[in-house]
Amino acid sequence: MSTALTELLRDWMPHQRWFGGKGREWAEVTEEGFFLSRTEPVVSVHRVRVGYTDGATETYLVPLSWRAHPEEELSSAFIGAVPGADRENYAYDAMRDRDATVPWLTHLVAASTVGPMHFHPAGVASIPDGAPGDIVSTEQSNTSLVYGQDAIFKLFRRLEPGLNPDVEIHDALRRTENKHIAPLLGHIEIDEPGAEPATAAMLQTFVRGASDGWRLATASVRDLYAEGDLHADEVGGDFAADSERLGAATASVHADLAQVLPSEPADREWFGATAQAMAARLEQALAVVPQLEEHLAGLRAVYARVADSPETVLRQRVHGDLHLGQVLRTATGWVVLDFEGEPARPLAERRQLDSPLRDVAGMLRSFDYAARHMLVEQPGDPQRAYRAQEWAVRNRGAFCTGYSAASGMDPCGDSPLLRAFEADKAVYECVYEARNRPHWLMIPLHSLSRLTAEA
Structure with missing residues (x-):
């Protein structure tokens, strides 16, 4: 049954960065909510179930704050007005309303149960109760809040029954005291009818004074482009030492994951199933990216x-979606973030054992x-293309050297599986770029030329 609120959400959700159903036709939308806080502002939490015309359904978590009057300073978070018994109620995105962010940590400290939602503090460090959170603007599939200098809160927008790998893996690695993760401070679950509870959110220690890996790496590339007569190892912003340390950090996390969570040797059936799944994703991608036809025979090989x-x-257990945007460099080394895997994949698939x-x-x-990425601006510049390749080869090699030194295993030798994983990821990137940044499609297509030529 359609209500004023569901109609507002139907209009508002497709424009949010975390909404994964962009471009899909909705068949229906329903919501059910409960109050997280009845003080001013009132905060409610809603599970919004979207049914698509192709038969698929998704459930999203949408916290709302409610005001008796319009708030001009919250205009960017405004969702709409809902008629009440004696006046209109004004709904806002509660994650962008600082006053509405306080109850999350208050309930976590108290280990509360509020309606279907259960709060589980980890009990390892103090939680900054009473402080408001500031939204992290770079988030995409989830929404995060930073509470001062102490904690970062992540709301998982798309709900699926079962424990989210981000919580599961951080909780397990806490026992190893691995220095390359940010400690878990707590998590929140919400009951799902007829199924396991879903993970709604998690709280971690905030990594102070850290630099984003992607920004550091791309700054190094810009330094190289600016020095026309120097090689990658001669530029002041050379990134190879950081890449080597990042390889060692990745190996450390992998070793501890194998220690505290299940592992087993891969059998022939797993190799066959992995190859089959990659081939199936390729066939699906062809419908979106016709340019893949040129690489079809090589990819199949x-x-x-x-x-x-x-x-x-x-x-x-592995990270599942590791890239430079998922790591932070601190004064003491690298920290790996976001162990939830690729959000587009089903949760059960993301929790499976992998290589x-x-x-x-x-x-x-x-x-x-x-x-x-900067070649997109000047695709016909052979000098820049040469220097880009030089930087990539140097840093890929440094990462593998660091991993090998820490683990005793060279991950980048002549491994058919590694090449296939790279190719599979590049195919995924082609689909993403075709749908979101067509002018970037040249990047994964160039990589596929290299990967299939080496097959």
């Missing part, structure tokens, strides 16, 4: 080598992106 690969692989080479491939692809 790359994937076929996986099915017949003699390499030994230990399947374990650490998937994470290695993700980071290698990220080095290629960092090196080539």
Whole structure:
């Protein structure tokens, strides 16, 4: 049954960065909510279920703050007005209303149960109760708030039954005291009818004074482009030492994950299923990116080598979506963030055992992106293209050197699985760029030329 609120949400949600159903036709929308706080401003939390015309459904978590009068300073967070018994009520995005962000940590400190929502403090450090949170503007599939200098809160917008890997892995790694993660301070679950509770949010220690890996890497590339007569190892902003340390940090996290969570040797069936899944994703991608046809035979050959690969692989829990935007450099080293995997994949799939080479491939692809993203502006500049390739090769090699030194295993040798993971990721990138940044499509397509030529 349609209500004034569901109609507002139907209009508002497709324009939010975290909404994953952009471009899909809605068949219906329903919502159910409860009050998180009845003080001023009133805060309610809504589970919004969207049904699409293709039969699929998704559930999103939408916290709202309610005001008796319009608030000019909250105009960018305004959703709409809903008629009440004696006046209109004004609904705002509660994650962008600072006064409405306080109850999350208050309930977490108290280990509350509010309606279907359960708050679980980790009990390892103090939680900044009473402080408001400031929204992190760069978030995409989720929404994060920073509470002062102490904690960062992540709201998982799309709900799925089961424990989110980000919470599960951070909780497990806490026992190892791994220095390359930000400690978990607590998490929130919400009951799902007839299923396991879904993870609604998590709270972590905020990493102070950290620099984003993507920004550092791309600054290094800009330094190289600015020095026309110097090689990558001669430029003041050379990134290779950081890449090597990042490889060592990645190996450390992988080793501890294998220690505290299940692992097992990969059998022939797993290799075959992995190759088959990659081939299936390729066929789906062809419908979106016709340019993949040029690489079709080469990609199929790359994937076929996986099915017949003699390499030994230990399947374990991994990051699942590792790239330069998921790591922070601090004064003491690298910190790895966001262990939830690719948000577009089903949660059960993201919790499956996998090869650490998937994470290695993700980071290698990220080095290629960092090196080539500025070529989008000048695609016909052969000098820039040469220097981009030089930077990518140097930093990919440094990452592998660091990983090998820390783990005793060279992740970047002649591994059919690594090449296939890279190619599979590049195919995924082609689909993303075709839909969102068509002028960037040249980056993954160039990589596929390299990967299939080496097959």
